[in-house]
Amino acid sequence: MLKKLFKSLRSPLRRAKHSHSTPEVLSNRQHPIHRGDISRHAIGVVERLQSAGYQAYLVGGCVRDLLLDLDPKDFDVATSATPEQVRAEFRNARVIGRRFKLVHVHFGREIIEVATFRANHPQDEDDDPRAARHESGRILRDNVYGSLEDDAQRRDFTINALYYDPGNERILDYAHGVHDIRNHLIRLIGDPTQRYQEDPVRMLRAVRFAAKLDFDIEKHSAAPIYKLAPMLGEIPAARLFDEVLKLFLAGYAVYTYELLVDYGLFGQLFPASAAALKHNPDYTDTLIHNALANTDLRIQQGKPVTPAFLFAALLWPALPARVLKLQERGMPPIPAMQEAAHELISEQCQRIAVPKRFTLPIREIWDMQERLPRRSGKRADLLLENPRFRAGYDFLLLRESAGEQTDGLGDWWTVYQDASDSERRSMIRDLSGKDDGPAAPRKRKRSGGRRKRGADAGTTKPGND
CATH class of the missing domain: 3.30.460.10 (Beta Polymerase, domain 2)
Incomplete structure (x- = not known):
């Protein structure tokens, strides 16, 4: 055209x-x-x-x-x-x-x-x-x-x-x-190294325009990015928060993420998540891709998207190992989850200033992952009444779509929400008094190769209400 x-x-x-x-x-x-x-x-x-x-x-x-x-x-x-x-x-x-x-x-x-x-x-x-x-x-x-x-x-x-x-x-x-x-080229005006040094955020803008327009970053403009990526550490954390929203909430988050990883920029924005991507690449990459693909889909459909769910997904892969370490020191599961979440979010806010109105829901979504397996007695009904249940449930489905084994927990909650009172009582009795253990450190399925990227990465499409 x-x-x-x-x-x-x-x-x-x-x-x-x-x-x-x-x-x-x-x-x-x-x-x-x-x-x-x-x-x-x-x-x-x-x-x-x-x-x-x-x-x-x-x-x-x-x-x-x-x-x-x-x-x-x-x-x-x-x-x-x-x-x-x-x-x-x-x-x-x-x-x-x-x-x-x-x-x-x-x-x-x-x-x-x-x-x-x-x-x-x-x-x-x-x-x-x-x-x-x-x-x-x-x-x-x-x-x-x-x-x-x-x-x-x-x-x-x-x-x-x-x-x-x-x-x-x-x-x-x-x-x-x-x-x-x-x-279809993204090209800097002037010397690329000098222009990136003047304002390192231009590296993020190059990626954002390339993803939005489906353009290539011209080779001379692309060449210095990987080397200069650490300069993003000089940018105020509040400005980076605004830039991250532009990157991931514009309808092309999956491709943006791939470009950020390719150019070494993702680790400058999310250092703990980049470490998890290196340590456990298949699971981390799949979970983030599935979350971003669903975010893109919701934006295309005109549905609301909250940065809290997005940040919860981007940071989650770095959380389970921290929870396990605290549990190994003798801390109970829920306090371990809360302490690990506090540490991870505090560290992340040093790099990207995520406002409190989003960090609180992030912690509540994560905390729900520790509570959802605990369904005996009246716990299941109380969880359904929790205002964060839906986000927590959607996040559970996201984890499962990335290969986490939860012993059918997502299916159980899917059925339970639509069941009658008598059916719910029967489902609780069928648990045989078994109270599931902590959700965060569960073993995960490992696939032999890299999962398919984008919207087809998983059959489950978790929301981010």
């Missing part, structure tokens, strides 16, 4: 140095974007700024997605106007941000984000580069205004350095992003 869309280009796109400031200009006959595909509020913001004498364009992801015949999630505007000048033009505008000021122009629920053209921080002899960069090369301050050309060159990927003017319906392409879109 892309071949057909771009066949109309009159002049062939040439490769050029990214520092070249003359853009490739595509007229409305050379690209498939139409004004009708664009938010009228976004067009209104651009035209109002232009009528006030400023340069203004739709920029970045919205232009890229429109070229790919995708629905943009939002519309961003880049302009020569300063934040204060933008706010003066719109009564419904609000200046936000500390590292770099942006303007949000509100139209009911829709927000059009407006950013002033930026430039890379100068590093000539008159400037102290330490004022803007860490010794590793990471940018600490990024608050220098610049020209349109400057703004294009400081953007991360070529496919995001595209500017669309709805007035004349032209696209300005400063880094041959249209070429890379046509060839």
Whole structure:
């Protein structure tokens, strides 16, 4: 389809140095974007700024997605106007941000984000580069205004350095992003090592765009990632939490996970889980794949997804060994589970700042794995009434789908939920007073080879309500 869309280009796109400031200009006959595909509020913001004498364009992801015949999630505007000048033009505008000021122009629920053209921080002899960069090369301050050309060159990927003017319906392409879109490539603008050092999160963004668009990361842009992956340790844990949600809650989590593992990034985000993946690869990989495949399916179906269930699944493979160690020291099963969970989550939060509103449900889901085998007397009915029962039950099915042996516990609970009172009493009697032991450290089936990845990895599809 892309071949057909771009066949109309009159002049062939040439490769050029990214520092070249003359853009490739595509007229409305050379690209498939139409004004009708664009938010009228976004067009209104651009035209109002232009009528006030400023340069203004739709920029970045919205232009890229429109070229790919995708629905943009939002519309961003880049302009020569300063934040204060933008706010003066719109009564419904609000200046936000500390590292770099942006303007949000509100139209009911829709927000059009407006950013002033930026430039890379100068590093000539008159400037102290330490004022803007860490010794590793990471940018600490990024608050220098610049020209349109400057703004294009400081953007991360070529496919995001595209500017669309709805007035004349032209696209300005400063880094041959249209070429890379046509060839399904994620390419950094400038020297990849330097750009990753400026902001290591760009490595995660490269993976995210590759997974979302089903593009390849261009070989020169991919080459430094494995070596530079440890630089993610310098990124604030709160920012990494936001990035992880973008990675795994956008509908392509399985492919994202595979790319993170391949490029050595998964271990920087989830060190304990990466260790479990190395120690017990078949089980860990299958459980995580099944959880992520189900997450992708729920998103495609428009069903809710909670980060608590996702993080519970990503971290679970690292938990059982810790529980066993505590039990070997004489700690009872449930306290051992609780203590191990506390330690693991605390360690993980040093790397990714998972908010308390999610860490508490994670612990409750895990705690339920220790309680579900204990069904005698009134325990089963009490567990059914527990608000975390459904999540705990779904998590049990997830564990079973990855090969854990639970002596049919998942099937038992599946039947019990729909049974009549008399059938439930009979099921409890059939347990013969047997009270199952701890669930977490149970033996697991080992398959001879690597399980099939993705949504077909298991027949059970646990939810993550």
